[in-house]
Amino acid sequence: xxxxxxxxxxxxxxxxxxxxxxxxxxxxxxxxxxxxxxxxxxxxxxxxxxxxxxxxxxxxxxxxxxxxxxxxxxxxxxxxxxxxxxxxxxxxxxxxxxxxxxxxxxxxxxxxxxxxxxxxxxxxxxxxxxxxxx
Numbered sequence: 851x852x853x854x855x856x857x858x859x860x861x862x863x864x865x866x867x868x869x870x871x872x873x874x875x876x877x878x879x880x881x882x883x884x885x886x887x888x889x890x891x892x893x894x895x896x897x898x899x900x901x902x903x904x905x906x907x908x909x910x911x912x913x914x915x916x917x918x919x920x921x922x923x924x925x926x927x928x929x930x931x932x933x934x935x936x937x938x939x940x941x942x943x944x945x946x947x948x949x950x951x952x953x954x955x956x957x958x959x960x961x962x963x964x965x966x967x968x969x970x971x972x973x974x975x976x977x978x979x980x981x982x983x984x
Contacts, residue, residue: 861948861958863932867894871925871949882921887947887962888912894929895943895966902933902941903970904981910940915964925949928958939977940969 875886899907935942947962
């Protein structure tokens with residue numbers, strides 16, 4: 851886990867997904883399960899990838915996922931995405947996860963980050979070039 855001094859204090863990127871952490875998504879300690887959080891990050895990055903690739907894409911790698919702080923039940927989970935690299939067929943998307951909890955009046959805090967790599971694919975599942983931005 852990163853220490854609080856290295857955690858970002860400003861939100862960057864585009865809000866791609868926002869959801870509520872529910873009791874069914876907890877681990878044995880009562881915190882939100884890391885796998886659930888990674889799946890939300892992948893969904894958020896997938897939304898951005900679809901916009902960038904203008905069609906189908908598939909997750910091919912997840913890099914440098916860091917869980918900075920635990921997520922509590924009832925927290926609003928917000929995934930912010932930004933493109934960090936675009937290749938001929940692939941796109942790297944950084945995902946930062948921030949949470950807020952209205953009942954405790956907790957300010958937004960960054961709880962996770964990672965890089966998700968997608969490849970644009972055609973109808974046969976084969977890599978295809980990413981269209982150039984208009």
